[in-house]
Amino acid sequence: MSSEDQTENTEKSLLGQRFRGFLPVVVDVESGGFNPATDALLEITAVTLRMDEQGLIHPDKLLDFHIEPFEGANVEQASLDFCGIDLECREYPAQPEDIAMAELFRPIRKAIKDNGCNRAVVVGHNAHFDLAFINAVVKRCNVKRNPFHPFSCFDTATLAGLAFGHTVLARACELAGIDFDNTHAHSAAYDAEKTAELFCLIVNRWQDLGGWPLAGGLQPDSESD
Numbered sequence: 001m002s003s004e005d006q007t008e009n010t011e012k013s014l015l016g017q018r019f020r021g022f023l024p025v026v027v028d029v030e031s032g033g034f035n036p037a038t039d040a041l042l043e044i045t046a047v048t049l050r051m052d053e054q055g056l057i058h059p060d061k062l063l064d065f066h067i068e069p070f071e072g073a074n075v076e077q078a079s080l081d082f083c084g085i086d087l088e089c090r091e092y093p094a095q096p097e098d099i100a101m102a103e104l105f106r107p108i109r110k111a112i113k114d115n116g117c118n119r120a121v122v123v124g125h126n127a128h129f130d131l132a133f134i135n136a137v138v139k140r141c142n143v144k145r146n147p148f149h150p151f152s153c154f155d156t157a158t159l160a161g162l163a164f165g166h167t168v169l170a171r172a173c174e175l176a177g178i179d180f181d182n183t184h185a186h187s188a189a190y191d192a193e194k195t196a197e198l199f200c201l202i203v204n205r206w207q208d209l210g211g212w213p214l215a216g217g218l219q220p221d222s223e224s225d
Contacts, residue, residue: 012115013051014051015117016115021116022149023111023112023119024057024121024154025047025049026195027045027047027122027131027134028125028130028188028189028192029129030043030044030188031079033074035074038074039076040075041067041069042067042075042087043188044134044188047059047060048061048063055207056204058200059193059196063103065095065100067094067097068094068096070096075087084187097137098137101137101138101143105143108120108147108148109147119149121152121154122134122153123155123199124155125155125157125195125198127155127157128155130153135150157172159202160175160176163202163205164176169185169195170182178194178198
């Protein structure tokens, strides 16, 4: 590794400093069921975040993929009805899950490098559900260089319960003053966008209340797990 690369890896942006070297990336998935080992991943959307000079975070880039069910995957009709997905008539062509995941990971790895972070962490509404499907695809397809931490995540259901007293995404957004159209809910892209707005609002509100930067100018440590 060159000295220039070492400098890039050690110089953290404000966003890199904010979460102890983790890069938060908002993720939402739609699936053919609840079991990530047997049920198809059908949609995955990620929203990267950026931080302005005042230390406030904002949604940045949206990465959206429609996924072909893997061979032998289970797809429950109830799940398709809930998500509003018609596998025979999609607005956008679907990709094999290994290709989609590789394309998803590439810009996230770049964002990690650009912000001087160690790795990404999934932000999701009931985030362990989304992370479990990512991990299942990574294992099933032997996808290399997974940028996400394998078990740590930030859960906006928990954060919304703390901040607004409600854990359902639509209701939490309403209480937060974020427009939410239930006719568009349960698509990965829409839910990821709204989850990103909710996460940013809660984190920024915490800063407004004096929660970050840390008192006395101290910064979080940068050790990775």
